[in-house]
Amino acid sequence: MTISQTTExxxxxxxxxxxxxxxxxxxxxxxxxxxxxxxxAFVTSLGMKGEVSLRFRYAWERNSVTNWNTDLMQAYMFQxxxxxxxxxxxxxxxxxxxxNVHLIGGSVAWAW
Numbered sequence: 001m002t003i004s005q006t007t008e009x010x011x012x013x014x015x016x017x018x019x020x021x022x023x024x025x026x027x028x029x030x031x032x033x034x035x036x037x038x039x040x041a042f043v044t045s046l047g048m049k050g051e052v053s054l055r056f057r058y059a060w061e062r063n064s065v066t067n068w069n070t071d072l073m074q075a076y077m078f079q080x081x082x083x084x085x086x087x088x089x090x091x092x093x094x095x096x097x098x099x100n101v102h103l104i105g106g107s108v109a110w111a112w
Contacts, residue, residue: 009033009055031057050112059103 012032015021025032038052 011035013037026056026058030059031055048110048112050110053109053111055107055109057103057105060101061103062100064098064100 009031010025010029010033012022012025013034013036015025015032016034016037022032032055034054034056036051037054040051043050043052
């Protein structure tokens with residue numbers, strides 16, 4: 001996404017307390033933006049002026065293939081110690097493309 005493509009975040013404050021709706025918002029938008037969740041009196045008691053907002057993001061990505069060591073990777077395999085056998089060294093799965101990643105992020109924004 002380039003800067004020219006950015007848009008204002010959708011406020012999810014009305015969904016606060018509804019876990020199912022918040023999860024649906026994360027699935028749809030990739031984030032939850034909670035404006036006004038922090039009490040303004042609390043912000044003032046800290047000696048700050050303005051508004052504090054919270055933003056949370058969750059993303060999950062997975063890649064799973066079963067033929068990673070026999071398909072196009074074969075050209076990158078090599079025989080160990082010049083042996084004539086058909087056994088190949090696979091570098092302890094260093095080239096294994098399978099992964100499962102969870103990204104959890106959060107930020108606090110203060111506008112004054």
